[in-house]
Amino acid sequence: MNHAQELQAREGVATVVYTKPDCQPCRMTKRKLDSAGIYYTTVDVTQDPAALEFVKALGYTGAPVVYVSAIEGDTHWYGLRKDLIELHITARADAA
Numbered sequence: 001m002n003h004a005q006e007l008q009a010r011e012g013v014a015t016v017v018y019t020k021p022d023c024q025p026c027r028m029t030k031r032k033l034d035s036a037g038i039y040y041t042t043v044d045v046t047q048d049p050a051a052l053e054f055v056k057a058l059g060y061t062g063a064p065v066v067y068v069s070a071i072e073g074d075t076h077w078y079g080l081r082k083d084l085i086e087l088h089i090t091a092r093a094d095a096a
Contacts, residue, residue, distance in 0.1 A: 015040035015089055018055050018065040025080045026064040032082060036090040 015033065017040055019026040033040050045052040045063060055065050060078045067076040068088045077084050 013071075013089075014069045016067045016069075017042050018045050018051055018063060018067065020044060020046050020063040023063050028080045029064045029066060029085070032080070032085055033089070036085075038089055 015038060017026065017029055017033070019030075019042055021044065030040075030042065043051045045055055055063075058065065058067075058076055062078060064080070065076060065078050066081070066085070068074065070088075075084075075088055
């Protein structure tokens, strides 16, 4: 079970932002979520080897990676994707 799935099991919808230090797209992604009032967990892949392996297993080599776990299924993407943040997170009534 990954970070997002653990949170989703408790709270319905979970968002995890996998980041690294000094990452402008990471800061911008978190700022977008903050401005929408979305609760999320941040995991620094440079400090968490299991998280780094998880992100690599998803096929990503950069940050941020946003992972959204919901009852109907999980989705994830790389980079600042305002369109996907809106579609999968901010437009959901159960994500705030």
